[in-house]
Every structure is written in C-alpha cells, then in structure tokens.
Amino acid sequence: MEIKYTIQGLLIYVTIAAYLLALLVSLLRRPRAGHILYVAGFVVAVVSFSYRWYHVRHVPMQNLFEVFLCLGMIYPVSVFCRRVLHIGGRSADMLIGAVVLVPAGFFFNAEPQKLPPALQSWLFAPHVAVYMISYIFMAKAASHALWQLAGRGPRDDGNLLPPEEATYRLICIGFPLLTLGLVLGSVWGKLAWGDYWGWDPKELWSLASWLVYVGYLHYRYMFGKRHPRVNSFWAITGVVVIVVTLLWVNLSRLFAGLHSYGSG
Amino acid sequence: MLRRTAMWAAMAIIVLLFFLSVYGAFIGPERAKKFFNSPVLGVYWVAFALLLAVGVVLFRRLLRVPALLLVHAGCIFILAGAIWGSETGRILQKRLFGIDIVPTGQMQIYEGYSDNRVILEDNEIRELPFHVRLKDFRLEYYEPEHIYIQTRQGDAAWEFPVEVGAEYQLGSGYGSIEILRVFENFRITIDGDSRAIIDEPGTGINAAIEVRMKKPDGRVFTRYVFERSRGNIYPDAELYMSYDRVVSDYVSELQVIRDGQVVAEKDIEVNHPLHFGGYHFYQHSYDAQAAQYTVLMVGPDTGLNSVYAGYLMLCIGAFWHFWLRKPPKSAPAGSVEQD
Ligand code: HEM
Numbered sequence: 038m039e040i041k042y043t044i045q046g047l048l049i050y051v052t053i054a055a056y057l058l059a060l061l062v063s064l065l066r067r068p069r070a071g072h073i074l075y076v077a078g079f080v081v082a083v084v085s086f087s088y089r090w091y092h093v094r095h096v097p098m099q100n101l102f103e104v105f106l107c108l109g110m111i112y113p114v115s116v117f118c119r120r121v122l123h124i125g126g127r128s129a130d131m132l133i134g135a136v137v138l139v140p141a142g143f144f145f146n147a148e149p150q151k152l153p154p155a156l157q158s159w160l161f162a163p164h165v166a167v168y169m170i171s172y173i174f175m176a177k178a179a180s181h182a183l184w185q186l187a188g189r190g191p192r193d194d195g196n197l198l199p200p201e202e203a204t205y206r207l208i209c210i211g212f213p214l215l216t217l218g219l220v221l222g223s224v225w226g227k228l229a230w231g232d233y234w235g236w237d238p239k240e241l242w243s244l245a246s247w248l249v250y251v252g253y254l255h256y257r258y259m260f261g262k263r264h265p266r267v268n269s270f271w272a273i274t275g276v277v278v279i280v281v282t283l284l285w286v287n288l289s290r291l292f293a294g295l296h297s298y299g300s301g
Numbered sequence: 302m303l304r305r306t307a308m309w310a311a312m313a314i315i316v317l318l319f320f321l322s323v324y325g326a327f328i329g330p331e332r333a334k335k336f337f338n339s340p341v342l343g344v345y346w347v348a349f350a351l352l353l354a355v356g357v358v359l360f361r362r363l364l365r366v367p368a369l370l371l372v373h374a375g376c377i378f379i380l381a382g383a384i385w386g387s388e389t390g391r392i393l394q395k396r397l398f399g400i401d402i403v404p405t406g407q408m409q410i411y412e413g414y415s416d417n418r419v420i421l422e423d424n425e426i427r428e429l430p431f432h433v434r435l436k437d438f439r440l441e442y443y444e445p446e447h448i449y450i451q452t453r454q455g456d457a458a459w460e461f462p463v464e465v466g467a468e469y470q471l472g473s474g475y476g477s478i479e480i481l482r483v484f485e486n487f488r489i490t491i492d493g494d495s496r497a498i499i500d501e502p503g504t505g506i507n508a509a510i511e512v513r514m515k516k517p518d519g520r521v522f523t524r525y526v527f528e529r530s531r532g533n534i535y536p537d538a539e540l541y542m543s544y545d546r547v548v549s550d551y552v553s554e555l556q557v558i559r560d561g562q563v564v565a566e567k568d569i570e571v572n573h574p575l576h577f578g579g580y581h582f583y584q585h586s587y588d589a590q591a592a593q594y595t596v597l598m599v600g601p602d603t604g605l606n607s608v609y610a611g612y613l614m615l616c617i618g619a620f621w622h623f624w625l626r627k628p629p630k631s632a633p634a635g636s637v638e639q640d
Contacts, residue, residue, distance in 0.1 A: 038474065133464075143402070153340045158572040199638075210623065211621075212619060213616070213619035213622055213623050213624060215618040216614050216619045217619075217620075220612040220616055223612070224612070227581075227605075228572050228573070228574065229571060230598075231405070231574070231583045231584070231598045232600065233605070233608060234383070235330055236325060236330045236333040236334040236337060237333075238325075238327075238329070238330070241322040241325045242322070242323070242326050244318075245319050245322040245323050245326070247318060248315055248318055248319040248322065251317050251350060252316055252319065255308065255311055255312055255315065256312065265493075295472065
C-alpha cells in the first residue's frame with residue numbers, strides 16, 4: 038500500500054471522499070445533498086480519467102490501475118438503472134464507486150507504460166470497455182442479490198423493482214456485454230497470438246464467470262422466482278468469479294499466462 | 302419429462318464446464334491445452350454440441366424465437382468449428398477426406414531468403430505448398446528515445462530525450478551533457494594503429510549514443526552509452542548513464558511465392574498477420590542479436606469460419622434477446638413443462 042502524492046492521486050482521493058460522503062449523507066436521509074455529492078464525485082472521476090488519458094496518450098485501459106480508474110465513473114449507470122430500468126440502489130453504487138477506486142488509489146502502480154505491440158489493436162479498447170460496463174452491471178446485480186438475501190430492498194419511492202427482479206434485469210443487461218467482451222477478446226487473441234483460444238488462466242476464468250451467468254439464466258428460466266435465495270446465490274457467485282478473473286490471476290502471479298502484462 | 306431431463310442435463314453440462322475451466326486455470330496454459338484436447342474431453346465437447354442440438358429440437362421456443370435460436374445455434378457452430386479445427390479433427394479430416402493440413406508451427410526466415418518449412422512443436426518439419434520470402438525485417442522504437450542519468454549515490458536523477466545536438470543542464474556540480482551522435486549499430490574498426498568508430502546499420506544491433514560531458518571546472522570528455530550494457534559505468538565516473546529504447550513494433554516484409562511468382566505481399570506486425578492459402582502468418586519472434594531473421598508463427602484456419610459465425614450469432618442473439626425484447630415482469634416459473 039502506498040499513498041500517491043501526485044495530481045492523479047489527489048483526484049482519486051477526492052473522488053473516493055466525495056462518494057463516501059455522498060453515501061453517508063444519503064444514509065442520514067438527505068437524498069438531495071447525497072445526490073449532489075455523488076454528481077460532484079463523478080465530475081472529479083471524469084477529470085481524473087481524462088487527466089490520465091492526456092498524460093499517457095492512449096486510451097487508459099491498459100493495466101489494472103487504469104481499468105479501475107475507469108470503473109470509478111459509475112454515475113451514468115445509476116441514472117440509467119433508475120430512469121430506464123426502475124432499479125434503485127444508488128447508495129450501493131456510491132459504495133461500489135468508492136471501493137473500485139481504492140485499489141487504484143492505494144495499491145496499483147500508476148507508472149505510465151508504453152503500449153506493448155500486442156496491445157496496439159483496434160479491438161483493445163472495445164474489448165476492455167465492454168467488459169468494464171458489464172462488470173458494473175453485474176456488481177449492481179450482486180448488490181441487489183444481497184438485499185434479497187437480507188430480506189429488504191433499497192429505499193423505495195414506489196416505482197422500483199423488488200430486489201430479485203432487479204437482479205434478473207441487471208444480469209439481462211450485463212450478459213450480452215459479457216458475451217461480447219469474451220468474443221472480442223477471442224478475436225483479438227487470434228489476431229495477436231494466432232489462436233482464438235489459448236487456454237490461459239485469464240481466458241478460463243472469464244469463461245468460468247460467463248458460465249455462471251449462463252447457469253443463472255437457465256436456472257431462473259426453469260424455476261422462475263420459486264427459489265429466490267438460490268437465484269441470488271448465482272448472482273453473487275458470478276461477481277466473486279469476476280473479481281477473481283480481474284484481480285487474482287494478475288496479482289497472484291501464480292500462473293504464468295499470456296495475460297501477465299495486464300498486471301498493475 | 303424429457304424436457305425437464307434435457308434442461309437438467311444442460312445445467313449439469315454448463316456447471317461441469319465451469320469447474321473444468323477453474324481447474325484449467327490452476328494448471329496453466331500448456332497443461333490446460335493438453336487437458337481440454339484429451340480424448341475424454343473430446344467426448345465431453347461432442348456431448349455438449351449434441352445436447353444443444355437436442356435442446357433446439359425438443360424446445361419449440363428455441364426454434365420459434367429467433368434470438369434464442371441464434372444463441373444456441375451459435376454455440377453449436379463454435380463447438381463444431383473448434384472440434385473440426387482441433388488435432389483430432391485434423392486427423393479425422395486426413396483419414397476421411399485426405400485433406401492434409403500443416404498444424405501450428407514456426408518458420409525462421411533470413412532476410413532475402415524464402416522458405417516453406419514449418420517446424421512443429423515436436424520438432425517435426427512439414428512443408429507448405431508455397432514459399433514465404435522475407436524481404437526485410439525491422440524493429441521500430443517509440444520516439445523520442447531517452448537517456449537516463451543517475452548519481453553514484455542515487456541522490457539525483459535525470460531523464461532526457463535523445464536528440465542530436467541537444468544540450469541539457471544537470472545542475473550545480475554536474476555540468477551539462479550534449480548528445481552528439483546516435484548509433485544503430487556501434488562498431489570499432491581497427492586499421493593498423495588507427496581506430497575508427499562507425500555506425501553500420503543493417504548488419505546488427507548495437508545501439509549507442511555518444512555524449513559530451515562538460516564539467517563545471519571546465520573539463521570536457523566524451524562518453525558512449527550502450528543500450529546493451531545497462532548499468533555499466535566507467536570506473537572513474539560519478540554518474541550512471543543508461544540508454545533505453547522501447548520497441549513499438551516488429552515488422553516483417555513478406556512475399557508469398559508460388560511457382561516462381563509473387564502471389565501475395567504484406568508487411569506483417571503484431572496484430573496484423575498475413576492470411577494466405579488457409580494459413581495465418583504471425584510476427585512471433587526475431588533475431589535479437591542482429592535483426593537478420595524473423596520467426597513467424599504459422600497456423601491453419603480450419604474451423605475458424607464456423608467459430609466466427611458462431612460468435613456473431615451468439616452476440617446478435619444475446620443482444621436481441623435481452624436488450625431489444627421487453628422481458629416479462631417475471632419469468633414464467635416452471636414453464637419448462639408447458640413450453
Ligand atoms: C453454453 C451453452 C448455452 C448458452 C450460452 C445458452 C444461453 C441461453 C440463454 C441466454 C437463454 C435465455 C434465458 C432467458 O431468457 O432468461 C437460454 C434459454 C434456454 N436454453 Fe440455453 N444456453 C446454452 C445451453 C443450452 C443447452 C445445452 C440447452 C439444452 C437443453 C439449452 C436450453 C435452453 C432452453 C430450453 C431455454 C429457454 C428458452 C426460453 O426462454 O423459452 N440451453 N439459453
């Protein structure tokens with residue numbers, strides 16, 4: 038763990054602080070003030086990401102630091118979920134936003150790296166971006182699954198889906214993106230390494246996380262809402278496997294795989 | 302009853318693949334590749350494809366809802382393409398149809414020469430029905446390159462772009478440094494008593510820069526900083542210097558020659574392979590000493606079209622089904638039986 042005494046670091050810490058403050062204020066039943074702080078945090082997160090982009094002069098999604106920086110801009114997802122999907126859980130989003138920025142702020146190396154040849158492809162940015170968006174939806178789905186298990190939902194203004202259904206709808210949004218991310222990764226692998234599937238740990242973990250959601254969708258098709266706790270269990274397992282895909286393989290360096298340059 | 306069994310079988314086969322993937326992630330890519338290509342897993346893959354086909358036949362909804370058909374048929378295409386392109390698939394193709402495909406291997410080609418031999422993983426050598434010629438191989442570097450300077454004690458450090466003619470101040474006590482010359486391939490020729498320092502690009506790589514140091518006390522001397530010998534230091538020097546270049550690309554200029562004619566031509570680099578005659582040629586490695594030869598990876602495209610078609614179907618189907626359809630407020634519980 039290290040504190041980053043840089044402008045980039047400062048921007049990250051300000052974002053985290055704004056999100057946490059927004060969460061606190063929301064929990065103290067001041068939703069308007071909470072919302073304003075959340076938006077403020079988002080604006081700083083965008084500045085932070087743009088600053089990085091300007092600094093490294095390529096789409097900043099090359100290493101874990103940059104990926105998590107991107108994940109910190111979660112606000113549009115909250116708006117989309119509320120307006121279009123009638124799914125709440127904004128305070129959970131604030132927490133997700135703060136939590137994903139903690140590794141970027143304190144753990145990952147922010148040293149800019151030149152893009153190695155294998156990453157110079159038009160498929161690179163879409164592959165990572167699509168994955169990131171789907172991960173956000175899946176994380177939000179898991180937070181609703183937790184609410185379902187806890188037997189309560191996000192504060193409701195009468196217009197929101199109950200947690201079990203919210204989980205399902207969120208996974209329905211995230212699943213096609215997850216599928217696309219996997220496919221783009223594979224096509225890119227073919228271009229860069231000569232094989233569309235290399236059996237390396239990162240690939241296998243992302244296949245595993247995709248399969249959890251395939252399993253969830255079939256299970257929910259078979260049983261509907263008859264076993265809501267089992268449905269929630271699938272959704273939470275999915276995110277656990279995603280976290281493993283994202284972090285563990287890179288950080289542990291237990292396996293020497295093709296994706297090792299993706300590390301922090 | 303049959304449908305329910307099929308659905309449970311689908312769940313089982315999906316969950317099983319989940320555990321197999323996790324296992325594969327633990328054992329590393331080489332062993333995982335062997336594992337997933339083993340005969341037992343071969344049976345598993347075929348069973349998976351068959352079960353998908355059975356599902357499409359059994360459940361009318363899978364046929365009637367185009368998006369769902371795309372998703373499931375897409376998976377069948379992917380599996381079929383992968384099985385067809387696997388080692389077992391190739392052996393079958395040779396036995397059944399006499400199609401003889403050269404499996405994935407490597408080619409090493411020197412500048413100005415052509416070759417058709419592919420060296421396989423087990424060192425067996427196979428020949429392609431055409432030749433590949435390497436016109437030229439080159440490395441490209443990020444610009445500008447940089448020189449790094451550090452004091453012996455490590456209490457101060459500098460980084461400057463390498464631009465001939467540029468002079469940089471190091472601050473009090475250390476004077477200045479001027480970049481005089483950049484060498485792609487530094488050589489010393491000795492002719493009798495006279496020594497000459499020359500640059501001989503094209504015959505090797507020995508990148509270096511020549512710098513002139515001016516000390517505050519008026520001393521001036523010339524130094525050479527080599528990319529190869531990082532961290533080396535003149536015994537009397539008070540500064541460490543190193544010269545680092547970051548490769549931005551490896552480029553092989555290739556020609557495909559058949560019956561003495563050039564039938565295809567392409568400069569390949571990482572991410573931009575050459576595609577010819579059912580094979581892909583990738584920039585894989587190179588001669589790190591002298592940049593005189595390139596190493597290509599050659600792989601057949603058997604089954605690739607089917608896999609890609611499957612990818613397309615799967616993606617279109619998934620977006621169509623989940624994004625464009627307005628899902629029912631709740632999935633009809635237990636609708637498997639009624640279908
Ligand atoms: C990796 C393989 C598979 C994938 C990616 C996949 C994907 C999907 C998806 C995305 C759905 C839509 C679920 C929903 O609407 O919530 C679905 C439904 C379904 N799948 Fe699969 N599936 C796979 C394998 C199978 C297999 C092997 C069977 C064979 C029995 C099967 C049978 C069904 C059935 C019957 C439905 C319900 C369709 C409906 O909505 O009425 N699936 N599948």
